[in-house]
Amino acid sequence: MTQMENARKGRITAEMDYVARKENIDIQKLIKGVASGKIVIPKNINRESSPCGIGKGLSTKINANVGSSSQKEDIDLEVEKALLAVQYGAHAVMDLSTGPALNEVRKKILEVIDVPIGTVPIYEAGVAARSRDGSVIDMDEDDMFRAIENQAREGVDFMTIHSGITMDTVEKLKNSNRLMGIVSRGGAFLAAWIMHNQQENPLYKNYEYLLEIAYEHDVTLSLGDGLRPGCLQDASDIPQIQELIVLGGLVEEGRKVDVQCMVEGPGHVPLDQISANMKIQKTICKEAPFYVLGPIVTDMAPGYDHITSAIGGAWAAFSGADFLCYVTPAEHMAIPGLEDVKEGVIASKIAAQSADVALGLKNAWEDEIKMANARRNFDWEGQFELAFDGEKPRNYRQSCPVEEEDMCSMCGEYCALRLVRED
């Protein structure tokens, strides 16, 4: 039975209990959310892990992507990245490997990491087809479903499934005047496949079969936005919204058979369009949890896209997004290193916390008040402990030693807090 089916039958699972305690919310509220599909708890029945809840009324969650590419493959490094991401507070990790040993990376991560693990099984299918027949478009339907089923058996908790790329949406894309075309890798696999084979996307055509697999292992479907905009100019256009409408229908299909579903969203979006995007997803997808990548609010800062997406992510989460996919400073340029992963996770945590505070979440406010008290009391160690990353502020403080505890090198003896207190 899936979490959703249990919730609908009024059964409290161990996972629901764990999530309700962690979120500090009433278990009945959580059950109601899971039963209605407004909350998902990604937790494959085949793997032990510490789950998290994603959706309405819960704190904003963040995901860190790791994974090899055809240009860089180092299994141990990818595992190390995943561990580091969790250490700094990622609630979930996606393995997006596309290197030749992608199956090994995934297995190792599933073994070592305790939080929900997500994947994009079409990568496995495409990479296998390419190594066998020369190109990803040589995938057949079996390749696709075999990858999904294998990964479901291995214990993957949520999977990005690009069922929204259809002959119709690809046609709409061709007729649009998009500047960047498709920038989703999985989306491109399927769009290229559809264009080459002139056939409907098997993940759309045989969606019912896909739901059967998801149901059997309680895999949460993360319905991918293969047509997300790749630059600000392309945001909120017809292909993007047309795909969203398809995804809205797929959410309803999933809910009919007790399969947990969330929906993925853009991408590159100007700040003024973010809240509209969140609202439209919520209406079209009947309040399914929204998992957004970024959004990146300007393309002018390659090397700093953890910041461009922290801006977009904060506003998105405040406007309804439930799950933020981190973006690292290496985005658009290279596969991220360890330091990039850390920076990406912290930037996402900042975005999530900003939103949670603005939404009035109790846990988020309690942390803010603890931190303000530590600052007021010149309790430096207290600040470092509460901080998302205690090491960096500690290093700053140590880099400019001062004589007194209630002083820092920024304002020195002219500290505002000291001055007013002294008088």
Place this chain on the structure above:
Amino acid sequence: MTQMENARKGRITAEMDYVARKENIDIQKLIKGVASGKIVIPKNINRESSPCGIGKGLSTKINANVGSSSQKEDIDLEVEKALLAVQYGAHAVMDLSTGPALNEVRKKILEVIDVPIGTVPIYEAGVAARSRDGSVIDMDEDDMFRAIENQAREGVDFMTIHSGITMDTVEKLKNSNRLMGIVSRGGAFLAAWIMHNQQENPLYKNYEYLLEIAYEHDVTLSLGDGLRPGCLQDASDIPQIQELIVLGGLVEEGRKVDVQCMVEGPGHVPLDQISANMKIQKTICKEAPFYVLGPIVTDMAPGYDHITSAIGGAWAAFSGADFLCYVTPAEHMAIPGLEDVKEGVIASKIAAQSADVALGLKNAWEDEIKMANARRNFDWEGQFELAFDGEKPRNYRQSCPVEEEDMCSMCGEYCALRLVRED
């Protein structure tokens, strides 16, 4: 004659002409903005510089703070920071030095830096009083006005003046249940002075005299928010808004005598309160340009406050703020180093550009479209040239060499753009 007086008399100054060209807007629109006080052009008559316009309809400007403290004083380093900030795109630089040689730092910066320079003259007065009599509260009225007048003669283009700290606002502060009290250094100088001397703030009492000095040299007054909140819990409270009301009155006084004024704003503000703060400033201060510090949207990330304030700054600028003061990663911890200054400027530029694009500014959109084209065409050098910092993305690309030009190590041969193009 000040820029405002010229504008009111319909005279186009060289500065207005320069600003209108740079902003790509009609000169008459600019003149109207300057005449009404909705736009300021900080440009002291005693110093040559490349001015910028700040206010309604113009692109969002950013300021970088530099300056020594009592704990760390290195004149050359502060000058180097100022140069670096301008190199990365700061439109203005404030020298906030409080070290013993603060006058030397300022003079050097005024000499070397081509953009508008701002200061907080009360620092000079307080530091002088402390070295003479032992404490900043030993300042007298002459110390305060002497500093202002000296700095105006030297060519300082804009000055933070804490005339909003009054016996009344200090009383309101005492009666509030603020968690962090005062966190503005200049604000604390004057609040401590008022509490100790039980006298009205000379910068408020003798505001007319201050206006005379500002008029004579065309110093733009930046009316300081000494009672800005120092943590999220204190945001938008009575002391803050009471001070804003005082500042609104002072703007009107300034406009009567052709003195350019802008208003400074918070601070630490939850995301959901930012647009209300911008709107209230605009109504109370009759659309005077709004210069905000941050706002920082969570206190949980010391060491990363360039990110917390990029989030707040982007939303603030989209909601009406005209001028963003950068915050560096060292904020709250230590005096920033060169790398911190660079990071702070870039984070602020990201915030400003995000807002300008969302507001539909033509120049901002043109840049985005150029960048999108460079990305689509795998024109790496084009991207690096357009980027706010070309070096960082170039280093990423070089760190993971790939065989082909239309490839990066992130997606390798499975690049979405390549896949769809190939087919």
